[in-house]
Amino acid sequence: MARKPPLSPRKSASQERSRRTVDSLVEATARILVKEGYEKASTNRIASVAGVSIGSLYQYFPGKDSLVAAVVDRHTSELSQVVRGALVKAAARPIKLAARDLVATGVEAHRVDPDLHRVLSEQIPKASRPRNVLAVEEGAYMLVHIYLEAHQDELDIDDLDIATFICLTTVEALAHAAVLHHPEMLTGETGKRFVDDVTRLLVRYLCRDKG
Amino acid sequence: MARKPPLSPRKSASQERSRRTVDSLVEATARILVKEGYEKASTNRIASVAGVSIGSLYQYFPGKDSLVAAVVDRHTSELSQVVRGALVKAAARPIKLAARDLVATGVEAHRVDPDLHRVLSEQIPKASRPRNVLAVEEGAYMLVHIYLEAHQDELDIDDLDIATFICLTTVEALAHAAVLHHPEMLTGETGKRFVDDVTRLLVRYLCRDKG
Amino acid sequence: MARKPPLSPRKSASQERSRRTVDSLVEATARILVKEGYEKASTNRIASVAGVSIGSLYQYFPGKDSLVAAVVDRHTSELSQVVRGALVKAAARPIKLAARDLVATGVEAHRVDPDLHRVLSEQIPKASRPRNVLAVEEGAYMLVHIYLEAHQDELDIDDLDIATFICLTTVEALAHAAVLHHPEMLTGETGKRFVDDVTRLLVRYLCRDKG
Amino acid sequence: MARKPPLSPRKSASQERSRRTVDSLVEATARILVKEGYEKASTNRIASVAGVSIGSLYQYFPGKDSLVAAVVDRHTSELSQVVRGALVKAAARPIKLAARDLVATGVEAHRVDPDLHRVLSEQIPKASRPRNVLAVEEGAYMLVHIYLEAHQDELDIDDLDIATFICLTTVEALAHAAVLHHPEMLTGETGKRFVDDVTRLLVRYLCRDKG
DNA sequence: AATGAATGAGTCTTCATTCAT
DNA sequence: AATGAATGAAGACTCATTCAT
Numbered sequence: 010m011a012r013k014p015p016l017s018p019r020k021s022a023s024q025e026r027s028r029r030t031v032d033s034l035v036e037a038t039a040r041i042l043v044k045e046g047y048e049k050a051s052t053n054r055i056a057s058v059a060g061v062s063i064g065s066l067y068q069y070f071p072g073k074d075s076l077v078a079a080v081v082d083r084h085t086s087e088l089s090q091v092v093r094g095a096l097v098k099a100a101a102r103p104i105k106l107a108a109r110d111l112v113a114t115g116v117e118a119h120r121v122d123p124d125l126h127r128v129l130s131e132q133i134p135k136a137s138r139p140r141n142v143l144a145v146e147e148g149a150y151m152l153v154h155i156y157l158e159a160h161q162d163e164l165d166i167d168d169l170d171i172a173t174f175i176c177l178t179t180v181e182a183l184a185h186a187a188v189l190h191h192p193e194m195l196t197g198e199t200g201k202r203f204v205d206d207v208t209r210l211l212v213r214y215l216c217r218d219k220g
Numbered sequence: 221m222a223r224k225p226p227l228s229p230r231k232s233a234s235q236e237r238s239r240r241t242v243d244s245l246v247e248a249t250a251r252i253l254v255k256e257g258y259e260k261a262s263t264n265r266i267a268s269v270a271g272v273s274i275g276s277l278y279q280y281f282p283g284k285d286s287l288v289a290a291v292v293d294r295h296t297s298e299l300s301q302v303v304r305g306a307l308v309k310a311a312a313r314p315i316k317l318a319a320r321d322l323v324a325t326g327v328e329a330h331r332v333d334p335d336l337h338r339v340l341s342e343q344i345p346k347a348s349r350p351r352n353v354l355a356v357e358e359g360a361y362m363l364v365h366i367y368l369e370a371h372q373d374e375l376d377i378d379d380l381d382i383a384t385f386i387c388l389t390t391v392e393a394l395a396h397a398a399v400l401h402h403p404e405m406l407t408g409e410t411g412k413r414f415v416d417d418v419t420r421l422l423v424r425y426l427c428r429d430k431g
Numbered sequence: 432m433a434r435k436p437p438l439s440p441r442k443s444a445s446q447e448r449s450r451r452t453v454d455s456l457v458e459a460t461a462r463i464l465v466k467e468g469y470e471k472a473s474t475n476r477i478a479s480v481a482g483v484s485i486g487s488l489y490q491y492f493p494g495k496d497s498l499v500a501a502v503v504d505r506h507t508s509e510l511s512q513v514v515r516g517a518l519v520k521a522a523a524r525p526i527k528l529a530a531r532d533l534v535a536t537g538v539e540a541h542r543v544d545p546d547l548h549r550v551l552s553e554q555i556p557k558a559s560r561p562r563n564v565l566a567v568e569e570g571a572y573m574l575v576h577i578y579l580e581a582h583q584d585e586l587d588i589d590d591l592d593i594a595t596f597i598c599l600t601t602v603e604a605l606a607h608a609a610v611l612h613h614p615e616m617l618t619g620e621t622g623k624r625f626v627d628d629v630t631r632l633l634v635r636y637l638c639r640d641k642g
Numbered sequence: 643m644a645r646k647p648p649l650s651p652r653k654s655a656s657q658e659r660s661r662r663t664v665d666s667l668v669e670a671t672a673r674i675l676v677k678e679g680y681e682k683a684s685t686n687r688i689a690s691v692a693g694v695s696i697g698s699l700y701q702y703f704p705g706k707d708s709l710v711a712a713v714v715d716r717h718t719s720e721l722s723q724v725v726r727g728a729l730v731k732a733a734a735r736p737i738k739l740a741a742r743d744l745v746a747t748g749v750e751a752h753r754v755d756p757d758l759h760r761v762l763s764e765q766i767p768k769a770s771r772p773r774n775v776l777a778v779e780e781g782a783y784m785l786v787h788i789y790l791e792a793h794q795d796e797l798d799i800d801d802l803d804i805a806t807f808i809c810l811t812t813v814e815a816l817a818h819a820a821v822l823h824h825p826e827m828l829t830g831e832t833g834k835r836f837v838d839d840v841t842r843l844l845v846r847y848l849c850r851d852k853g
Numbered sequence: 854a855a856t857g858a859a860t861g862a863g864t865c866t867t868c869a870t871t872c873a874t
Numbered sequence: 875a876a877t878g879a880a881t882g883a884a885g886a887c888t889c890a891t892t893c894a895t
């Protein structure tokens with residue numbers, strides 16, 4: 010077995026055909042991951058599902074992990090779009106509404122492609138996660154941090170770092186667990202109640218007096 | 221590729237000598253997992269690190285995942301002892317104290333063997349997780365559920381299931397993230413503040429009026 | 432133990448290079464079978480004797496038995512050519528001559544590659560025998576059956592099936608035993624006498640009056 | 643894997659208990675051979691089916707092949723009893739009857755334990771066949787040879803060796819093929835006709851004028 | 854650029870056999 | 875004598891990766 014190759018693609022597919030090749034490879038990887046899991050995702054398999062020769066695969070990706078990383082990247086970008094926009098909007102609203110937005114956004118994000126999300130979170134060695142992911146997390150962190158800072162006078166908070174960490178971790182974990190393990194908790198009446206509850210969790214935690 | 225072997229051990233070593241063999245195998249698996257990760261934990265490697273022949277390994281474990289499962293089992297048992305006792309004690313106390321206990325217990329549990337815990341939670345295919353784990357989770361769920369039920373009149377809660385889910389998921393996630401990603405947040409003054417904050421998060425969420 | 436892989440090859444080598452690879456694998460298998468027997472014919476051994484990597488072997492053959500089957504196939508095809516032609520010719524001749532042809536053909540067939548034939552008949556699990564073999568046997572059966580049917584009036588036979596079975600089984604067994612266990616019986620004067628005798632055996636059995 | 647050990651048992655089980663142990667081992671081997679085939683007959687398996695420790699197995703048998711050889715031996719002895727007696731009796735009768743006896747004996751012999759016989763003849767490397775087998779074959783050969791010699795004046799035979807060879811090989815092959823591959827040919831009316839036919843095959847071959 | 858044949862290190866697993874108890 | 879834990883050589887097979895065409 011050869012040594013671990015780098016995670017980034019080999020060349021930025023400039024030409025049209027190349028782009029299509031790269032896309033089908035990433036797409037094939039995602040499909041295999043979802044339908045058959047990480048173990049079954051061998052490079053040969055991926056190439057064949059993508060309708061591309063194994064040689065070409067290695068023309069664009071230095072190795073298996075790089076493909077997985079590309080999938081993570083792509084998925085993260087999609088999340089990013091959902092999250093970034095929503096968060097920026099929320100930043101302009103008062104706490105109670107902003108909190109609700111944050112929660113809703115968390116759930117929304119986890120719903121982008123739950124099957125893929127599950128595989129990525131359950132089967133992919135965290136080592137393969139590219140900078141991308143961190144970027145999003147840090148972005149969210151900063152936005153929330155800044156928001157809390159700006160509203161500090163309305164809030165009952167000592168340590169902004171801790172508060173930011175708690176809010177984000179909590180929302181992420183609840184959205185994640187709800188979408189993946191208790192999807193029934195997100196539909197109908199219960200769904201509304203769940204979002205209400207999580208929002209209340211945040212608001213009461215953050216605000217000076219009772220919410 | 222070989223058929224997926226079952227997760228449960230092949231025979232439970234009765235004689236003294238074989239118990240030692242089994243122990244060193246499980247121990248070796250844990251060490252490799254922590255130091256080199258799931259991928260490196262091949263049966264040959266495990267056997268060699270355990271100072272045991274590969275044949276003996278297969279005498280007691282049908283395959284790699286069964287060994288990993290044994291490690292998870294062992295670790296879960298250790299957690300279990302910490303958690304179970306603490307939770308039962310907490311069950312007898314008023315909410316504010318109980319909440320603090322819950323939080324402390326969560327942090328405590330994650331501190332049992334953080335390195336191992338990290339590997340197990342980040343790299344082990346969920347499929348390898350044995351019944352054991354679920355048992356503990358369900359146990360905790362029940363305890364909390366019962367507690368909330370018993371204190372329902374003091375609380376501001378509509379849906380007990382949602383509340384239980386939120387409390388446990390939140391505490392778990394925060395303890396997990398804190399121990400693994402922000403250990404500095406758990407020491408000294410900040411540490412105290414962190415536990416305070418999380419406790420407050422729970423209490424304010426649960427209780428009727430201001431916390 | 433690995434799952435029993437199928438007997439048929441994985442892909443039929445289209446390019447020049449791969450055809451050579453496949454050929455040397457089959458050839459190597461045959462050589463090992465003859466020189467060292469079935470047990471020694473491991474896939475690694477075969478690949479190494481063929482001067483081919485083990486990976487390539489598995490690219491074309493799903494497992495050991497598939498290689499053996501290919502050898503059987505190849506040998507059977509060679510036999511087939513000898514037998515088919517001779518039998519068809521014999522079909523046009525009167526009984527006494529046809530019988531002698533049948534016997535001679537049987538001996539001839541067993542002489543194609545006696546060493547290989549011995550191994551194949553003595554050491555190869557019948558399960559590894561491909562469709563091919565049956566085809567030849569059935570072909571011969573049909574030819575003889577039809578021949579006897581056509582000459583029924585000259586013959587002293589009640590049950591055509593039994594007669595066909597007896598003739599073929601007998602010739603096969605005698606040719607086989609003679610070639611493999613008593614080659615001396617097939618040379619010079621004795622050889623002639625042997626063929627005469629077997630022919631007489633058939634003719635007297637089949638014909639109405641004295642032979 | 644260790645070198646090929648000898649084929650003969652280690653010690654003649656003199657004591658009662660030893661005898662039972664040896665018997666159950668041979669019996670277990672036979673059962674496994676019949677029910678699961680040669681490949682599945684591992685020494686550990688045999689010992690466990692025999693209800694004997696693997697250590698004890700090696701106390702009595704130097705290796706796996708020795709066990710198989712013992713099974714062959716046992717089976718051959720049983721055949722031997724059937725064959726020897728019948729053949730000796732037949733030796734005192736005129737040709738036509740003797741021939742019929744020979745044929746009947748052949749069929750009878752193959753019916754002793756057809757399942758075991760099939761496995762032994764199809765799956766056991768001929769190398770494992772002990773002296774025993776040869777002894778029976780040679781015994782039969784001698785008896786027939788002597789018989790033909792004694793009746794030479796009634797017969798139409800040049801070469802006694804050839805004739806003996808032909809008779810025995812033919813009967814063996816037909817009985818074998820009939821029992822194993824066409825059992826339906828041995829029952830009822832067809833069964834009688836089959837034996838008649840084979841007898842006629844021999845008689846006409848051997849006798850001076852038409853049979 | 855694309856192709857796909859070839860590679861071989863490395864994994865899993867079995868099983869005949871030994872030997873300490 | 876019996877036991878069964880331990881051994882490890884050997885075999886089957888995969889899959890990431892290279893490279894000649």
